[in-house]
Amino acid sequence: MVSEIELSLKELCQSDTGIEITSLPLTEVYFSSTTGDKKAVFVFTQERLHLLVNLLGEDFSVDLLIVDEAHKIGDNQRGVILQDAIERVSRQNPMMKVVFVSPSTQNPGELLEDAPNDMPKTSVNTDMPTVLQNVILAEQVPRKPKEWSLDLVWGDSPIPLGTLKLSNKPAGLKKRLAFIAAAAGGRGGTLVYCNGAAEAEDVALLISQLEGSEKTDDQELLDLADLARKGVHRNYQLAPLVERGVAFHYGNMPSLIRTEVERLFRDGKIRFLACTSTLIEGVNLSCRTIVVRGPRKGRGNPMEPHDFWNLAGRAGRWGNEFQGNIICIDPKDEKAWPVGVPKRSRYPIKRETDVVISSTDELAAYLENRNIDSLADLAQGEEFEQVGAYLLNTYIRLGTLSDAAFAKRHSPDALRKLDRSLEGISALINITQDVLVRHPGVSAVGLQRLLEAFRKYEGNIENLLLAPSESVDAYDRYVTVMRRINANLYPVFLPDSLIPLHALVVVEWLKGLSLAAIIRKRIEYQQRNNRSFKLPVLIRETMSMVEETARFKAPKYISAYMDVLRLFLTEAEREDLIDEDFDIGIALEFGVSSITLLSLMELGLSRMSAVALYEKIARDDLDKEGCLAWINQHGPNFAGMDLPNLIVRETLQVSGLDDPEAGHEFSE
Structure with missing residues (x-):
């Protein structure tokens, strides 16, 4: 988004x-x-x-x-x-x-609610529909698995629309989704909602077989297939699917591939798209038809009504389609639809902090057990850790929760009880306020415990530092730091047996390795150690590890580790070990270790394109102007560098070299 x-x-x-x-x-x-x-x-x-x-x-x-x-x-x-x-x-x-x-x-x-009292405020409360959205129920005709009756939801009395005839018997839930989508969405513009990346890949494969075996000659689809093979893996399942006008879409895919899938779907060249809950999280993608059965958000969690209608809102978008259809399969199956097909409704906004604070007794007990001496008894889940960290920082900043903006939504007794829980532990915190503010969701208790661990460390202080990703000891340092975070800050890199793998992926990400290279190295590791693996699973797991560990958990907790370490180094009068020019949070967020890579992304390139270009650039210290000069000089030779066409196109677009009025004659 x-x-x-x-x-x-x-x-x-x-x-x-x-x-x-x-x-x-x-x-x-x-x-x-x-x-x-x-x-x-x-x-x-x-x-x-x-x-x-x-x-x-x-x-x-x-x-x-x-x-x-x-x-x-x-x-x-x-x-x-x-x-x-x-x-x-x-x-x-x-x-x-x-x-x-x-x-x-x-x-x-x-x-x-939390705006200053003297600030003018205006609320625009409207729910005016801009398109007609039809909810259609699909149920199998008794004794005829290839025939499905369709009924339009209209108040309390569904209106029969007719019978949908399938070309094959849908044995299994995935085939049910795929076959009904192919039969009902033949015009294209059809989204098929799947509960997970693996299911999306399987459903897309089934649809591609129903749509025929003829490969496309459309160059844009062929370019996307080429990028999938070179940017992920030569056997990545997306490539042969898009060559037949079918694709899948999930959150951990590289952004350039996802963006191109979305663009070609909007243009009608990809006719069927099997997707996951990524579309609920903000991707602005409209369609003619959505096909869904038993939607879940997260593992095993039935989708809430507001999320269902957020998804359904993709069916028909003002300016694109005047109406859209949401086909709900097996509406009477209680396992698929525990509360039935959700009715359209507006849902309440409620802050996560307010929800957790309302469980005052449990939260107070958690805060009292979240002491500096032990990481035990953190079983309530990460929501208590996140909100607990927020409240502790608020208490340290204001001296009482009663002065916070959210206080008016909670009883004075509840706030006093939480104040008492926070008072004792806040007295033990001497982490500076600016460090606490820099790390939302990271508990001050954990930060203080980490500082105490540094103070008790008897080895060489330099062993507490991270090593540059290019250094031969980088991997070992990241393994050690992740284990130190688990032991002192919060147990986030779990299980412990997988820390070496997580550390390896983080180091490779920081080195600026492409996703394809990271996947290739994982395959080589499995083969060297005679471990069996399934390629589609390994590819998805690696994408997930990059997204969840390298881009979310590692930036959050390793940057907090480094800030506490800076405090300790200053305290120990070893400021000479502090690197003020390197921000680990930025480096991990974007997967860069050089000025050139960051400059390429600053131009507007996706990481996939930036990494592919960086492999061709000798210097690691180019700023934006230097990168533009390199592109201008070497652009005519892109065809000889074996770069995917989509990467060439993106490079020329963001650098302005594809503008015919600019006088450039570069081509793909």
């Missing part, structure tokens, strides 16, 4: 050279907008917003904050990080204007 919004804004503002739009948390862009004639628009996740504020500190100034999908403030874990980001920026910019966007919610005004 970040990439899509960034691209859309650039297209809208392409005639205005006074506006710079980026999704990278770069101080250079920020300072150029505050000291020069340019204005800056940053398109961020909550984590990237925190990264930029961490880099700028008190200098961070914002005129306008727009929060899309603002109801995500109620999400488990990341909702706390979003709330903390909004509050942190608001504290630094009290005159800032804020716009919250939250579709299909009962109480959008809830998002304004």
Whole structure:
């Protein structure tokens, strides 16, 4: 979603050279907008917003904050990080204007509750439909597995539409999804909702066989297939599927591949798309028809009504389709639909912090057990850790929870009880306030425990440091640091037996290795150790490890580790060991270890394209202008570098060298 919004804004503002739009948390862009004639628009996740504020500190100034999908403030874990980001920026910019966007919610005004009392506030509460959405129930005709009756939901009296005839008997749930989608969505523009990446791949494969075996001669589809083979693996299942106008889509796929899948689906060249809950998380993709059976969000969790209708909202989008169909298979099956097919409704916004605080007794007990001497008794789950960290930081900053903006939503007795739980442990915290603020969701108790571990360390202080990813001892250092985080900060890299694998992936990610290279190295490791593996599973697991460990857990906890280590090194009068020029959070977020790689991404390239180009560039210290000069010099030779056409196209687009008016004659 970040990439899509960034691209859309650039297209809208392409005639205005006074506006710079980026999704990278770069101080250079920020300072150029505050000291020069340019204005800056940053398109961020909550984590990237925190990264930029961490880099700028008190200098961070914002005129306008727009929060899309603002109801995500109620999400488990990341909702706390979003709330903390909004509050942190608001504290630094009290005159800032804020716009919250939250579709299909009962109480959008809830998002304004914590605004300052003297701040003017306006809530626009509307649920006006812009397209007609038809919910259609599909049930098998008794004794005839190839015939399915279709009924339109209309109040309490469904309207019979007719019978859908399948070409084959759908033995099994995956075939049921695939066959009904192929029969009902023959015009194309059909999304098939699947409960997981593996199911999406299997369903897409089944649909591709029903659609015929003729390969396309469309160059854009062939280019996407080529990118899938070179960018992931030569046997990645996506490649042969897109050559037949079918694809799958899930969150851990490389962004350039995902973006191209979405674009070709919008253009009608990909006719069927098997997708997962990624589409609920903000991807702006419309379709004619959605086919769904027993939707889940997360492993085994039935989809909530608001998530179902968020998904259903993709069926027909204003400006693209005037109506859309949502086909619900086996609506009377209680295992598939525990509460039936959800009726359209608006759902309430409720902050994750408020939900957890309402469990006052359990939360207070958790806080009292979250002591500096032990990591035991953390069984309640990460939501208690996240909210507990938020409350402890709030208590340390204000001295009491009763002075916090959220206090008006909770009873004074509950706040006093939590205050008592926080009072004892806060007295033991001497981590500085600026470090606590830099790491939302990381408990001050854990940070203090880590600092105590550093103080008790009897070995060479240099052994506490990370090594550069290019160093021969980088892997061993990351293994040690991950285990030290588990033992002192929070048990996040689990199980312990997999830490070596996680450390290896993190180091390879930091080195700037391509996803294809990381996958290839995992395959070689399995083969060297005579371990059996299934290629599709290994590919998905590696993608997941890159996304969840290298890009989420590692930046969050390793950057906290490094900040506490800086405190200790200052305390030990070893400031000479502090590297002020390297930010591990930025490096892990984008998977870069060189100035050149970051500069390529600063131009607007996806990481996949940046890594592919970096393999051809000798220097590791090029800034943006240096990278543009290299592209300008070597662009005519791209065809001889064996670069996928999509990477060449993206490179020429972001560098402006594909503009015919600019006088360039480069081609793919």
